[in-house]
Amino acid sequence: MMKFYESGLYFDEMFDGIQPKPHYQSFHHKLNAFTKEQLEEKYQYAQSRFLKQGITFTVYGAQGGTERTMPFDFIPIIIPHEHWEEIEAGMKQRVKALNCFLHDIYHEQTIIEDGLIPKQLIENNPYYYKEMLGVKVPIDNHIFLAGIDLIRDENGVYYVLEDNLRNPSGISYVFQNRSVMKEVYPEFFSKHTIQSLDKQMAFMKKALLAHRPPCMEANREPKAVLLTAGMYNSAYYDHVFLAQQLNIQLVEGHDLVVRDNKVYMKTIYGLAQIDIIYRRIDDDFLDPAVFREDSLLGVPHIMDAYKAGNIAILNAVGNGVADDKAMYAYVPEMIRYYLKEEPILQNVKTYHLANDKQRAWVLEHLSELVIKNVSASGGYDMLIGPHASNEEISIFKEKIMENPYQYIAQPTINLSRAPAFQDGRFYPCHVDLRVYVMKGEDIYVLPGGLSRVALKEGSLVVNSSQGGGAKDTWILKEELQYAKSSSRCTILDGTI
Amino acid sequence: MLSRVADALYWMARYSERSQMNAHILQVQLLNMLEQSGKENEYIDHWEAVLNICASKEEYLTYYESIRVNPLIEYLLFSKNNCNALHATLCAVRENARVTRDSLPIELWELQNAFYLSLQQELLERERPIPLIALNSFLQNVRKTSLTITGLIEGSMDRALPFYFMQVGKWIERTEKTIRMALIILEQHKEIALSLVEADGSFLLDLSEATESYLRKHRQTNLLYVLQYLLQDKHFPRSVMFCLQKLEEAFICLENDPLSARFLELHAPLKSLLFAMMNVDLWNTTLEETILILEERLCQCIDFGNTFSTIYHLYEPSVQP
Numbered sequence: 105m106m107k108f109y110e111s112g113l114y115f116d117e118m119f120d121g122i123q124p125k126p127h128y129q130s131f132h133h134k135l136n137a138f139t140k141e142q143l144e145e146k147y148q149y150a151q152s153r154f155l156k157q158g159i160t161f162t163v164y165g166a167q168g169g170t171e172r173t174m175p176f177d178f179i180p181i182i183i184p185h186e187h188w189e190e191i192e193a194g195m196k197q198r199v200k201a202l203n204c205f206l207h208d209i210y211h212e213q214t215i216i217e218d219g220l221i222p223k224q225l226i227e228n229n230p231y232y233y234k235e236m237l238g239v240k241v242p243i244d245n246h247i248f249l250a251g252i253d254l255i256r257d258e259n260g261v262y263y264v265l266e267d268n269l270r271n272p273s274g275i276s277y278v279f280q281n282r283s284v285m286k287e288v289y290p291e292f293f294s295k296h297t298i299q300s301l302d303k304q305m306a307f308m309k310k311a312l313l314a315h316r317p318p319c320m321e322a323n324r325e326p327k328a329v330l331l332t333a334g335m336y337n338s339a340y341y342d343h344v345f346l347a348q349q350l351n352i353q354l355v356e357g358h359d360l361v362v363r364d365n366k367v368y369m370k371t372i373y374g375l376a377q378i379d380i381i382y383r384r385i386d387d388d389f390l391d392p393a394v395f396r397e398d399s400l401l402g403v404p405h406i407m408d409a410y411k412a413g414n415i416a417i418l419n420a421v422g423n424g425v426a427d428d429k430a431m432y433a434y435v436p437e438m439i440r441y442y443l444k445e446e447p448i449l450q451n452v453k454t455y456h457l458a459n460d461k462q463r464a465w466v467l468e469h470l471s472e473l474v475i476k477n478v479s480a481s482g483g484y485d486m487l488i489g490p491h492a493s494n495e496e497i498s499i500f501k502e503k504i505m506e507n508p509y510q511y512i513a514q515p516t517i518n519l520s521r522a523p524a525f526q527d528g529r530f531y532p533c534h535v536d537l538r539v540y541v542m543k544g545e546d547i548y549v550l551p552g553g554l555s556r557v558a559l560k561e562g563s564l565v566v567n568s569s570q571g572g573g574a575k576d577t578w579i580l581k582e583e584l585q586y587a588k589s590s591s592r593c594t595i596l597d598g599t600i
Numbered sequence: 601m602l603s604r605v606a607d608a609l610y611w612m613a614r615y616s617e618r619s620q621m622n623a624h625i626l627q628v629q630l631l632n633m634l635e636q637s638g639k640e641n642e643y644i645d646h647w648e649a650v651l652n653i654c655a656s657k658e659e660y661l662t663y664y665e666s667i668r669v670n671p672l673i674e675y676l677l678f679s680k681n682n683c684n685a686l687h688a689t690l691c692a693v694r695e696n697a698r699v700t701r702d703s704l705p706i707e708l709w710e711l712q713n714a715f716y717l718s719l720q721q722e723l724l725e726r727e728r729p730i731p732l733i734a735l736n737s738f739l740q741n742v743r744k745t746s747l748t749i750t751g752l753i754e755g756s757m758d759r760a761l762p763f764y765f766m767q768v769g770k771w772i773e774r775t776e777k778t779i780r781m782a783l784i785i786l787e788q789h790k791e792i793a794l795s796l797v798e799a800d801g802s803f804l805l806d807l808s809e810a811t812e813s814y815l816r817k818h819r820q821t822n823l824l825y826v827l828q829y830l831l832q833d834k835h836f837p838r839s840v841m842f843c844l845q846k847l848e849e850a851f852i853c854l855e856n857d858p859l860s861a862r863f864l865e866l867h868a869p870l871k872s873l874l875f876a877m878m879n880v881d882l883w884n885t886t887l888e889e890t891i892l893i894l895e896e897r898l899c900q901c902i903d904f905g906n907t908f909s910t911i912y913h914l915y916e917p918s919v920q921p
Contacts, residue, residue, distance in 0.1 A: 156713060
């Protein structure tokens with residue numbers, strides 16, 4: 105019998121006290137059939153699969169051994185069908201509203217005129233690009249792929265933690281985690297019916313090709329490419345995977361050239377025109393003639409081709425204004441304003457520190473709150489009050505006083521936990537879930553997503569750059585939600 | 601296909617061929633030297649030949665004072681100063697595979713990546729000098745992996761652009777290498793008073809991995825026969841003639857239309873190289889003349905590689921709308 109732990113005060117994905125939840129019972133049962141040594145062996149094998157396949161991310165600034173695999177933990181996050189239905193609906197609603205918002209602020213700006221969002225908050229935003237004002241993007245869609253991070257509190261309620269509308273990465277891990285899971289841990293699948301990932305890329309491809317640039321001839325098939333920063337980029341594996349799955353060329357900036365406001369790629373037969381770019385480099389680096397001059401990753405004058413309607417750039421330029429941590433607080437309002445609906449998924453309460461009253465209260469309560477820099481990501485420049493020393497708190501106090509627009513505060517949430525198996529033992533770790541939403545003519549949510557886990561015991565940071573790992577995510581199918589205890593089919597370990 | 605990708609595939613194949621061949625040459629020499637004494641002329645000559653085939657003696661001597669085995673092994677296998685060191689060419693294979701992995705069979709990439717990772721782990725951290733037995737098994741491993749890779753390419757890759765660009769890289773590299781090996785051995789003979797019919801060609805046969813195949817067809821291993829075999833035999837896969845025929849086949853597949861401007865532009869120099877090689881008459885030329893002829897053929901071969909790169913826009917500046 106395996107030794108686990110008691111869920112305690114936290115919400116645990118798998119356990120109620122020491123008992124597994126109904127949708128984890130069959131998994132738990134299977135788990136008990138393995139010895140520690142067997143699990144350890146499987147774990148080593150799984151890690152070596154990632155390394156051999158080159159599924160690695162690059163750690164910046166580290167000396168030597170800069171290619172690392174993201175640690176994989178084999179205990180999946182299992183989500184019952186009815187919970188997933190709600191998440192899916194909430195995701196669609198959120199992305200739809202965010203897209204309306206992006207369209208609005210680069211065109212009519214009614215949301216500002218109607219006084220819902222302070223004009224200053226938008227105009228001071230470093231990701232708000234005046235170059236995008238009035239630019240018509242294909243099918244009026246700014247968000248081709250969004251990665252929306254969800255957390256659960258001590259009662260198991262889901263909250264949106266963050267929207268990523270620029271270049272959300274990690275989708276390849278969802279597929280690879282499943283593939284390694286199937287290869288190394290086939291036994292665990294035998295009594296579950298879960299939503300397969302096999303056909304999902306077809307939706308992504310359809311959504312991609314729906315973005316025909318306005319000036320493209322109607323009878324031509326659009327030609328799409330994926331623009332990468334190259335093999336030293338931390339998410340290079342993601343780029344390779346997507347290019348392969350979407351069956352499009354993986355290009356670098358210097359493979360492309362702009363002539364007469366049209367974009368061409370340099371092929372062995374000369375130049376060939378392209379129509380859609382799924383870019384995985386940030387806005388700042390996209391066009392050295394418009395944004396950062398020193399960018400070697402981008403394509404000079406690509407913005408001219410974009411504005412002339414000869415090329416689609418996905419995700420659209422200027423999305424950063426909608427996904428920063430300050431704008432996040434207004435998303436529920438956006439949903440009410442544009443869609444006339446109540447938000448399905450909740451936001452975490454957010455305090456704006458530019459507001460005198462809110463700031464004063466926050467400065468008094470720093471030791472209970474989480475403070476985040478609105479333009480940082482990856483868990484950097486962040487204060488977790490209850491875990492911080494007095495010195496750290498006073499440093500943040502100064503930072504906030506100096507630049508209140510740069511920070512927001514949120515209450516600490518007792519992040520839910522799930523068991524992880526590392527170094528031969530089970531222990532509880534905090535988890536979150538990044539859900540991927542694709543939008544073309546329709547909106548589509550990838551079933552499951554990337555469950556990220558803070559493998560350092562007690563840590564709250566799930567980012568891979570800071571010791572986080574990943575888990576497979578299973579969405580149970582409705583009809584066979586809980587595995588039956590005595591199905592009479594042959595299962596993989598040979599028993600009937 | 602993107603020019604950058606075509607270029608990377610072409611170079612991946614060239615480096616892969618180079619690694620495999622250099623590993624073989626080093627393996628031959630490491631075993632060879634066991635039976636020789638450090639004072640014999642032959643011993644020094646052989647190491648010099650190996651150094652010149654796999655790198656350059658001149659460059660080596662800018663870093664080291666004399667030709668001694670341990671520094672030589674370090675230089676040919678691991679030195680960062682030698683861009684053709686085995687470690688450097690193996691890394692180049694992997695880096696080129698990494699940027700073209702969306703054009704390669706997944707298994708091919710995994711094989712190359714796994715080999716590279718094991719190389720990093722097992723060899724580089726070892727204390728020097730590495731014992732001969734470990735070196736030998738490493739070189740054997742390089743060759744075995746290369747053979748598996750060749751099999752995987754042949755057996756699983758679509759006969760499409762990526763495949764043919766790799767083929768061109770492989771056969772050009774091999775052609776150049778065989779001519780270079782013959783040239784270096786001939787250069788060494790300039791100083792010896794023996795005629796080519798009297799001189800022994802078995803070292804050249806060993807280096808070019810031809811001994812087994814050659815001995816099935818010939819009894820004598822004099823240098824003249826060996827040279828003829830390596831340059832003109834139509835069936836031995838490392839002979840220059842064989843490689844040029846393979847190159848021609850690859851071009852015919854790469855360009856379906858034999859009347860296209862690209863095909864004609866490439867085919868003409870290739871055909872002339874083929875004829876020139878066919879017409880080399882080793883029996884009626886002096887050693888100096890043979891060396892001159894081979895030097896010309898090598899230049900023709902290098903020029904041909906450049907023409908190929910220009911026609912398919914593998915060079916950045918030549919891209920025109």
